[in-house]
Amino acid sequence: xxxxxxxxxxxxxxxxxxxxxxxxxxxxxxxxxxxxxxxxxxxxxxxxxxxxxxxxxxxxxxxxxxxxxxxxxxxxxxxxxxxxxxxxxxxxxxxxxxxxxxxxxxxxxxxxxxxxxxxxxxxxxxxxxxxxxxxxxxxxxxxxxxxxxxxxxxxxxxxxxxxxxxxxxxxxxxxxxxxxxxxxxxxxxxxxxxxxxxxxxxxxxxxxxxxxxxxxxxxxxxxxxxxxxxxxxxxxxxxxxxxxxxxxxxxxxxxxxxxxxxxxxxxxxxxxxxxxxxxxxxxxxxxxxxxxxxxxxxxxxxxxxxxxx
Numbered sequence: 404x405x406x407x408x409x410x411x412x413x414x415x416x417x418x419x420x421x422x423x424x425x426x427x428x429x430x431x432x433x434x435x436x437x438x439x440x441x442x443x444x445x446x447x448x449x450x451x452x453x454x455x456x457x458x459x460x461x462x463x464x465x466x467x468x469x470x471x472x473x474x475x476x477x478x479x480x481x482x483x484x485x486x487x488x489x490x491x492x493x494x495x496x497x498x499x500x501x502x503x504x505x506x507x508x509x510x511x512x513x514x515x516x517x518x519x520x521x522x523x524x525x526x527x528x529x530x531x532x533x534x535x536x537x538x539x540x541x542x543x544x545x546x547x548x549x550x551x552x553x554x555x556x557x558x559x560x561x562x563x564x565x566x567x568x569x570x571x572x573x574x575x576x577x578x579x580x581x582x583x584x585x586x587x588x589x590x591x592x593x594x595x596x597x598x599x600x601x602x603x604x605x606x607x608x609x610x611x612x613x614x615x616x617x618x619x620x621x622x623x624x625x626x627x628x629x630x631x632x633x634x635x636x637x638x639x640x641x642x643x644x645x646x647x648x649x650x651x652x653x654x655x656x657x658x659x660x661x662x663x664x665x666x667x668x669x670x671x672x673x674x675x676x677x678x679x680x681x682x683x684x685x686x687x688x689x690x691x692x693x694x695x696x697x698x699x700x701x702x703x704x705x706x707x708x709x710x711x712x
Contacts, residue, residue: 414593
């Protein structure tokens with residue numbers, strides 16, 4: 404069974420999608436992992452970072468995007484014979500073992516979700532609409548991914564900024580989450596808001612515990628800001644709230660090659676592997692795997708680590 408990883412921040416513009424696609428590509432290219440990228444953001448940035456608009460438009464016309472799996476979950480009685488395996492795009496960027504579950508501009512209709520859950524609460528003899536909603540939210544992304552989770556080492560969810568249905572469900576389905584942030588005060592607010600929301604989810608689901616863990620905070624688009632007063636202010640606040648183990652040591656620098664890579668519909672780790680940005684993402688990926696390994700070891704040998712050995 405693979406790990407499900409969410410990249411999320413309540414604030415947009417922090418390099419979340421860039422982190423997602425480059426981490427995924429490096430895991431495959433440099434470490435031989437099998438990876439699926441899932442685009443949960445209706446801005447479809449991850450999708451268009453990995454395939455051309457023309458290819459995406461064709462898949463959308465053929466009803467081969469995440470939207471149709473979400474619609475099937477909302478309306479189980481609709482006739483949809485396409486399985487998730489048929490919607491997943493293999494060999495992304497001509498890289499074996501890098502796959503994509505494309506997003507969509509319209510992932511779901513909030514009115515239809517509310518209508519379906521209301522009918523389920525009333526006609527199903529469950530008068531507590533809130534509990535019906537909570538159960539649906541908890542299982543939505545988990546149910547969509549369950550047929551393929553065994554096929555991958557990592558499934559990386561590119562979550563939308565903010566806190567909509569798919570972001571919440573994606574986080575609840577995840578084993579770990581990564582918080583990308585820019586070294587500026589507003590990014591810290593985005594971190595704090597997400598942490599507060601997750602605390603609420605843990606309380607809501609206390610009878611069915613939420614096991615997601617913070618893998619770490621990644622500072623992106625670092626450059627001259629690293630010596631400025633804003634950076635010092637950010638780091639002081641972050642260090643007050645998080646231990647050193649929850650901060651990635653690798654910083655992702657400002658690099659024009661990262662931006663140019665979008666024009667080629669592939670991550671910089673593939674389009675320009677010798678650039679400073681690509682090298683930083685490769686180093687970050689190695690650190691990512693080390694963190695996963697440490698957590699897995701602790702879980703497998705809790706008594707040993709409790710004794711401080």
